[in-house]
Amino acid sequence: MLDTVLDALHTGTRARGGPLPAGGPDAVAARTRAALGDVLPEHGDPGALHTLVTALAAGSADPADPLCAAHLHGPPLAVSAAAELAVSVLNPSLDSWDQAPAASALEALVTHALAREAGHADALVTTGATESNHLALLLARETQGPATRLVHGANAHHSLPRAAWLLGLPDPVPVPTPAGTLDPAVLDNILARLPGPGSPVVVAATAGTTDAGLIDPLPDIADVCARHGARLHIDAAYGGGLLFSDRHRTQLAGLDRAHTIALDLHKLGWQPIAAGLLTVRYPTDLTALRQRADYLNADDDTDAGLPDLLGRSLRTTRRPDILKIAVTLKTLGRTGLGTLVDHVHARAQDLARLVGARPALDLYAPPPLSTVLFRPAGAPDPAVAAVRRTLLAEGRAVLGRARPDGRLWLKATLLNPHAGPDDLTALLDLVEGHTPR
Numbered sequence: 195m196l197d198t199v200l201d202a203l204h205t206g207t208r209a210r211g212g213p214l215p216a217g218g219p220d221a222v223a224a225r226t227r228a229a230l231g232d233v234l235p236e237h238g239d240p241g242a243l244h245t246l247v248t249a250l251a252a253g254s255a256d257p258a259d260p261l262c263a264a265h266l267h268g269p270p271l272a273v274s275a276a277a278e279l280a281v282s283v284l285n286p287s288l289d290s291w292d293q294a295p296a297a298s299a300l301e302a303l304v305t306h307a308l309a310r311e312a313g314h315a316d317a318l319v320t321t322g323a324t325e326s327n328h329l330a331l332l333l334a335r336e337t338q339g340p341a342t343r344l345v346h347g348a349n350a351h352h353s354l355p356r357a358a359w360l361l362g363l364p365d366p367v368p369v370p371t372p373a374g375t376l377d378p379a380v381l382d383n384i385l386a387r388l389p390g391p392g393s394p395v396v397v398a399a400t401a402g403t404t405d406a407g408l409i410d411p412l413p414d415i416a417d418v419c420a421r422h423g424a425r426l427h428i429d430a431a432y433g434g435g436l437l438f439s440d441r442h443r444t445q446l447a448g449l450d451r452a453h454t455i456a457l458d459l460h461k462l463g464w465q466p467i468a469a470g471l472l473t474v475r476y477p478t479d480l481t482a483l484r485q486r487a488d489y490l491n492a493d494d495d496t497d498a499g500l501p502d503l504l505g506r507s508l509r510t511t512r513r514p515d516i517l518k519i520a521v522t523l524k525t526l527g528r529t530g531l532g533t534l535v536d537h538v539h540a541r542a543q544d545l546a547r548l549v550g551a552r553p554a555l556d557l558y559a560p561p562p563l564s565t566v567l568f569r570p571a572g573a574p575d576p577a578v579a580a581v582r583r584t585l586l587a588e589g590r591a592v593l594g595r596a597r598p599d600g601r602l603w604l605k606a607t608l609l610n611p612h613a614g615p616d617d618l619t620a621l622l623d624l625v626e627g628h629t630p631r
Contacts, residue, residue: 206251268609313450336482402432407563412448435462
């Protein structure tokens with residue numbers, strides 16, 4: 195069956211012939227419908243595995259293609275994908291120790307080690323920044339009370355105000371970020387003017403914005419939070435990978451002063467989705483998550499030494515995503531992962547220089563991480579949008595979009611370590627070639 199899957203992946207990739215299937219949503223849906231046929235046939239089809247994996251590969255956005263560069267959606271490391279196979283076969287579930295003895299021990303060891311990398315004491319495994327941000331606000335509410343108010347920059351991830359809504363917190367206070375990052379002086383003024391002296395507040399800062407990869411001035415924000423007695427959460431889902439790089443980790447100065455940090459290793463960690471973490475400075479904050487279910491963590495079992503796993507997640511049944519992370523850390527080491535981080539950062543600098551050398555293109559700003567924003571010079575927003583959609587429809591390139599200054603920019607998020615100068619040049623040639631004159 196493994197040979198079947200590998201053959202189907204190759205067959206589908208050849209059929210696609212590029213970073214994205216051509217034809218747009220209707221064409222892809224039609225081809226998928228034809229491959230699937232009857233969803234639940236009267237009699238089974240022994241060739242279904244090959245047929246459907248082929249269809250999936252042919253109809254996928256392939257993050258391993260250098261011209262697939264729209265989102266924080268990177269090519270997974272082969273060693274991590276191989277580890278996922280073992281997880282699928284063994285099928286442990288981390289809701290009780292007797293379902294996942296080794297996996298629970300592995301998770302405890304690796305999460306503590308990764309928390310220490312961020313200057314914290316413990317970490318929970320999550321499905322990504324959305325869950326991590328939700329958990330961070332939940333811990334803030336349970337620590338400080340239901341009147342806790344979220345203060346966040348306009349550059350913050352959309353999951354933060356949504357989490358405040360889901361948790362029944364007071365209406366969040368958004369802070370304008372005209373320069374793209376959270377201004378400590380403006381934050382200081384807002385915290386000073388919030389009603390009710392001593393009212394509980396959690397400030398959310400960002401280390402790696404989704405649109406441009408910008409990093410808030412974390413040390414200054416931490417100073418402001420300390421001055422006002424505000425709790426600090428840092429969403430470092432994108433930028434947290436800089437911790438592995440000796441060259442770039444200084445951009446994360448102040449990260450350890452947060453109460454909670456969101457990290458995503460399926461971004462600058464090259465893990466198969468999902469591989470998120472929420473680190474905590476104070477382990478006592480996690481007591482809010484404790485739950486009891488007699489069939490999973492009876493008191494006498496816990497007293498007898500069986501680890502209690504229910505307080506390690508809001509989920510009950512969950513995969514041991516920690517295995518692929520552990521395999522990656524052990525296989526590549528800090529140097530190997532740091533090299534990958536440095537490499538994609540350098541490719542972003544290369545792309546920015548190439549854009550700057552072309553009069554027909556405008557560069558938004560030098561990239562602090564691996565995201566480059568650019569646009570056809572002088573083109574109106576509808577024309578910029580049309581270039582992106584045409585490239586998608588033709589299956590030629592996958593670019594994202596962002597409006598950091600109100601104008602529409604094309605977004606190239608470079609997470610592929612194998613992308614080279616020729617690939618970057620080809621990407622810009624495609625944009626220029628599809629821009630109306």
